[in-house]
Amino acid sequence: MTDFQTPAVAKIPATIVTGFLGAGKTTLIRNLLTNADGRRIALIVNEFGDMGFDGSLLDGCADPSCSADDVVELTNGCICCTVADDFLPAMEMLLARETPPDHIVIETSGLALPQPLVRAFTWPSVKTRVTVDGVVTVLDAAALAEGRIVLDEEALAAQRAADETLDHDNPVEELFHDQLACADLVVLNKADLVDDHALEHIREHIAEDVRAGVEIIAAEKGSLPIDVLLGRSSAAEDDLAARRAHHHHHHHDDDDHDHDHDHDDDHDHDHDHDHHHDDFESHVVMAPEFASLKDIEAVVLRAMALKGVLRIKGAVAVSGKAAPALVQAVGPRVEAWFAAGAKAPGKLVVIGLKGLDLAAVSAALASAAAGRAA
Numbered sequence: 001m002t003d004f005q006t007p008a009v010a011k012i013p014a015t016i017v018t019g020f021l022g023a024g025k026t027t028l029i030r031n032l033l034t035n036a037d038g039r040r041i042a043l044i045v046n047e048f049g050d051m052g053f054d055g056s057l058l059d060g061c062a063d064p065s066c067s068a069d070d071v072v073e074l075t076n077g078c079i080c081c082t083v084a085d086d087f088l089p090a091m092e093m094l095l096a097r098e099t100p101p102d103h104i105v106i107e108t109s110g111l112a113l114p115q116p117l118v119r120a121f122t123w124p125s126v127k128t129r130v131t132v133d134g135v136v137t138v139l140d141a142a143a144l145a146e147g148r149i150v151l152d153e154e155a156l157a158a159q160r161a162a163d164e165t166l167d168h169d170n171p172v173e174e175l176f177h178d179q180l181a182c183a184d185l186v187v188l189n190k191a192d193l194v195d196d197h198a199l200e201h202i203r204e205h206i207a208e209d210v211r212a213g214v215e216i217i218a219a220e221k222g223s224l225p226i227d228v229l230l231g232r233s234s235a236a237e238d239d240l241a242a243r244r245a246h247h248h249h250h251h252h253d254d255d256d257h258d259h260d261h262d263h264d265d266d267h268d269h270d271h272d273h274d275h276h277h278d279d280f281e282s283h284v285v286m287a288p289e290f291a292s293l294k295d296i297e298a299v300v301l302r303a304m305a306l307k308g309v310l311r312i313k314g315a316v317a318v319s320g321k322a323a324p325a326l327v328q329a330v331g332p333r334v335e336a337w338f339a340a341g342a343k344a345p346g347k348l349v350v351i352g353l354k355g356l357d358l359a360a361v362s363a364a365l366a367s368a369a370a371g372r373a374a
């Protein structure tokens with residue numbers, strides 16, 4: 001339908017960056033922002049957990065080459081559940097600026113379903129001004145190669161049979177499929193941590209989960225040319241029906257938590273919003289002062305090894321050092337480094353499966369400190 005009254009105004013493209021906890025979304029975006037080539041990019045960031053912004057991205061943006069024009073942080077829960085309260089107002093604010101951005105990049109939390117967010121682009125206040133340029137799904141190749149995210153349906157069935165507590169689908173798996181089904185581009189990140197054979201194996205599996213024609217590109221530290229990441233013009237918001245995962249549900253019908261209130265014809269195939277993040281929890285844990293970066297790595301690694309723990313990150317103090325250390329842990333990998341200017345050291349965010357033993361995690365962190373002092 002053509003509207004002859006309104007001159008055609010080019011819509012602002014928006015790129016959605018999704019992917020599981022710790023896959024490398026922030027790293028990829030930091031890279032993108034330092035290669036923005038004069039584009040004015042606004043960034044909307046959503047974190048799962050109470051602590052909000054992880055600081056490392058801001059570090060990147062203290063860099064004069066970082067071109068983030070504006071950074072909006074959404075912390076009231078998972079973006080896919082707070083679209084109307086958080087995301088739409090943030091978008092409207094960006095659009096109301098005198099000089100709107102050239103491009104908008106949205107980093108979803110690692111537990112967000114991209115589909116409800118894409119659907120938000122069909123809301124009238126947004127649809128006339130913005131279009132989804134592409135959904136970029138970042139995958140952790142190491143997590144896949146090491147079986148922390150299970151690719152294989154048979155292996156998954158075996159896992160389920162072995163673990164009685166998995167009475168329904170593995171929530172990590174379901175998110176994985178949702179995030180893949182929505183993708184315009186899959187970035188097989190952390191390629192440096194796996195061999196070519198494993199990469200090929202992963203690629204073959206993923207090919208079954210993505211829409212036809214979706215590119216799967218291996219990367220290290222999310223480092224890809226900006227023209228690969230931006231400029232896809234996918235208009236995903238017009239194509240939602242094709243972007244739903246086919247879940248193999250093991251839920252009992254009455255046990256399905258479908259919080260979606262939208263049940264008109266357009267929207268009620270909304271199996272893509274089963275709120276898998278009800279299956280996860282996040283805590284802020286006070287961290288002691290550590291003796292050294294090595295000490296941090298050893299202690300956090302022990303906490304990561306506890307059942308259900310998926311991600312730990314934050315900033316901690318190191319004795320005798322003015323600068324706090326940032327900590328990043330995904331699976332068996334812990335990184336810690338000094339970062340002047342990181343704020344509020346002494347807190348770590350712990351994210352994991354619902355039912356994780358928080359007392360044990362806190363104790364692992366605290367007892368290590370006591371042991372060291374002895």
Ligand SMILES: Nc1nc2c(ncn2[C@@H]2O[C@H](COP(=O)(O)OP(=O)(O)OP(=O)(O)O)[C@@H](O)[C@H]2O)c(=O)[nH]1
Nearest residue numbers: 020021022023024025026027110190220221328335
């Ligand atoms: N070896 C390796 N490490 C990587 C790569 N990309 C990211 N990392 C590390 O993985 C960890 C998580 O990276 P982030 O970019 O914070 O991941 P994220 O997806 O934004 O994490 P959440 O927002 O918590 O979901 C950090 O310690 C990164 O340094 C990569 O290509 N190779």
